[in-house]
Amino acid sequence: MAPQSTQRALSVYLYIPNIIGYFRIIINCVAFALCYSHKTLFAILYFFSFFCDGLDGWFARKFNQVSTFGAVLDMVTDRVSTACLLAVLSQLYRPGLIFLLLLGLDITSHWFQMYSTFLSGKTSHKDVKDKNNWLLKAYYGHRPFMAFCCVASEVCLSTIKETPLLSLSFFVTLIGWAVKQVINVIQMKTAADSCVFYDTKRSK
Incomplete structure (x- = not known):
């Protein structure tokens, strides 16, 4: 039973919308690392991540890969990226x-x-x-x-x-x-x- 349960858990982690979520996290990390030194590149990366936020939901519905983990991952990624943006803006303005x-x-x-x-x-x-x-x-x-x-x-x-x-x-x-x-x-x-x-x- 344990191997089968582990396999199911692994499959959820590897859902296409969740992989997009991991990709968004990487993009955001790179974007905020460059937010002070390369503002234009930061904006491009940030809005590309924002665009991917719409893709993960589409893939979840398209391939029937809706999951609680994916919903939480999406929410946390959105909130953290918005929080980081607002924190940066609070330092600039x-x-x-x-x-x-x-x-x-x-x-x-x-x-x-x-x-x-x-x-x-x-x-x-x-x-x-x-x-x-x-x-x-x-x-x-x-x-x-x-x-x-x-x-x-x-x-x-x-x-x-x-x-x-x-x-x-x-x-x-x-x-x-x-x-x-x-x-x-x-x-x-x-x-x-x-x-x-x-x-x-x-x-x-």
């Missing part, structure tokens, strides 16, 4: 506290969401069909809208100093960034409510 507050909001929101997902027995933190908030449903239910918010948020943060404040592209990305932060707050509150509901149900 002032006031740096703004970026650190955004970092805290991002981690808190997604941690609550992931934990409440497992408490409810769901397999994906993106399953919000039972939630009442329309914006949260729109974010996770419509991939183009999610992609716009995520890409706009990353671009807005990465180019906030280089982009003229009155440019159309800046306002478009600023809107996406603002919506993403509102969704983070909503997600944190609804996920916290789910955790509290679990506690009250368990205590009865």
Whole structure:
């Protein structure tokens, strides 16, 4: 039994979307090692990793390789890369506290969401069909809208100093960034409510 169990575990580790996840980690490590000395190369590598974030989900559904490990790997990789970006920006721009507050909001929101997902027995933190908030449903239910918010948020943060404040592209990305932060707050509150509901149900 043990060899068969080990073989199954190995196969999950070697799922195509999980291999993409490992590749993203390597890309991010290289990118952040160069973030101060080669900013253009850093931006290219960071956004390539961001692009691969969309590929892993597609491969998971295409080859029926959806896994809990993959979901956690994807979440952790996303959160760490965003945290590192915000930490770097807090050193480059002032006031740096703004970026650190955004970092805290991002981690808190997604941690609550992931934990409440497992408490409810769901397999994906993106399953919000039972939630009442329309914006949260729109974010996770419509991939183009999610992609716009995520890409706009990353671009807005990465180019906030280089982009003229009155440019159309800046306002478009600023809107996406603002919506993403509102969704983070909503997600944190609804996920916290789910955790509290679990506690009250368990205590009865």
